[in-house]
Amino acid sequence: MKEEYTEKRRRLSLDDRFNFSCHAALPCFNSCCSDVNIFLTPYDVLRMRRTTQLSSGDFLKRYTIPLLGDEGLPLVALKMMEDENKSCPFVTPDGCSIYENRPWSCRMYPIFPVSSNEEFLIEEKPSCLAVNDGKQWTIEKWRKEQGIDVYDKMSEPYKEITFNNYFQRGNKLDPEETNLIYMSCYNLDEFKRFLFETRFFDMHNVEKDAIERIMRDEEELLDFGYRWVRFNLFGEETLRPKDTISRELLPVKRED
Ligand code: SF4
Numbered sequence: 497m498k499e500e501y502t503e504k505r506r507r508l509s510l511d512d513r514f515n516f517s518c519h520a521a522l523p524c525f526n527s528c529c530s531d532v533n534i535f536l537t538p539y540d541v542l543r544m545r546r547t548t549q550l551s552s553g554d555f556l557k558r559y560t561i562p563l564l565g566d567e568g569l570p571l572v573a574l575k576m577m578e579d580e581n582k583s584c585p586f587v588t589p590d591g592c593s594i595y596e597n598r599p600w601s602c603r604m605y606p607i608f609p610v611s612s613n614e615e616f617l618i619e620e621k622p623s624c625l626a627v628n629d630g631k632q633w634t635i636e637k638w639r640k641e642q643g644i645d646v647y648d649k650m651s652e653p654y655k656e657i658t659f660n661n662y663f664q665r666g667n668k669l670d671p672e673e674t675n676l677i678y679m680s681c682y683n684l685d686e687f688k689r690f691l692f693e694t695r696f697f698d699m700h701n702v703e704k705d706a707i708e709r710i711m712r713d714e715e716e717l718l719d720f721g722y723r724w725v726r727f728n729l730f731g732e733e734t735l736r737p738k739d740t741i742s743r744e745l746l747p748v749k750r751e752d
C-alpha cells in the first residue's frame with residue numbers, strides 16, 4: 497500500500513506529550529527532504545536567502561515557484577530539484593545545509609497546528625523512524641527547541657494581511673496588487689530600491705531613526721513592507737503621508 501494511505505495524524509493538545517528523535521544514524525535520514533510541498537512565508541525567504549548570499553530576486557527565481565491564491569494573494573513554494581527523487585535543493589548527505597535558517601514547516605515537522613495555537617496534529621508516517629522514539633516533548637518544548645517564536649512573531653503581521661476582512665468579504669486582488677505584496681514582503685531588495693531610489697520618504701512621515709533601521713536591517717525592512725501593504729491596499733493607518741500629498745492620491749479605506 498502506498499505510504500500516503502498508511503500515514504496517521506494524531507490530535508495533540510498543548511499539554512500532550514510526544515516522542516520524536518531524528519538523527520543522522522537513522523536509515524530514513526534525509527528521506528523526508530524530497531518531493532515535499534513547502535510553502536514559504538516572507539520571513540522564511542528572508543532567512544533562507546541570507547544563507548545563500550543571493551539577492552532576493554535571484555533567490556526567488558532560483559529556489560521558488562510563484563503561485564496565486566484564490567484571493568489573488570501571492571504564494572511562494574520551495575522548488576524541488578529535477579532529480580529522480582525531486583530532492584530539496586538544500587539537502588546534503590549530512591542533512592540540511594541551511595539548518596540554522598530552515599523554513600518554519602521544516603522546523604515544526606512532525607507537528608502541524610490545527611486552527612488556533614492550542615490544537616495540533618502529529619504526523620506519524622510509518623517510514624519516519626523518529627516518531628514514538630527517543631526524547632519526549634511537549635509542544636512548548638518543541639517550539640522552543642526549533643526556534644519557532646521569532647518565526648511566528650515575524651509572520652504575525654503577514655497573517656493580518658492574508659486574513660484581512662477585505663478577503664473575508666469575498667474580495668480579490670488584481671495583478672498589480674498581487675505584485676505589490678510580492679515585492680514588499682518577498683522581494684525585499686526590490687522593495688528597498690523602491691523606498692530609497694524614489695521620493696518615498698519625502699512623501700511619507702517616517703522618523704529618521706526608523707529610516708536608518710529600514711536601510712540596514714532586513715527584519716525592519718520586512719516589517720515596513722507589511723505596513724506599506726496594509727496602508728496601500730486596505731487604507732489602514734499604518735503610515736502617515738505628508739500633508740503635501742494631494743488627498744486624491746491617498747489610498748481609500750476599503751469597506752467593500
Ligand atoms: S523521516 Fe523522520 S526520522 Fe527520517 S529523517 Fe525525516 S524526520 Fe528524521
Ligand code: SF4
Binds near residue numbers: 528530587598
Ligand atoms: S530546507 Fe532543509 S529541512 Fe527543509 S526540506 Fe530542505 S533540506 Fe530538508
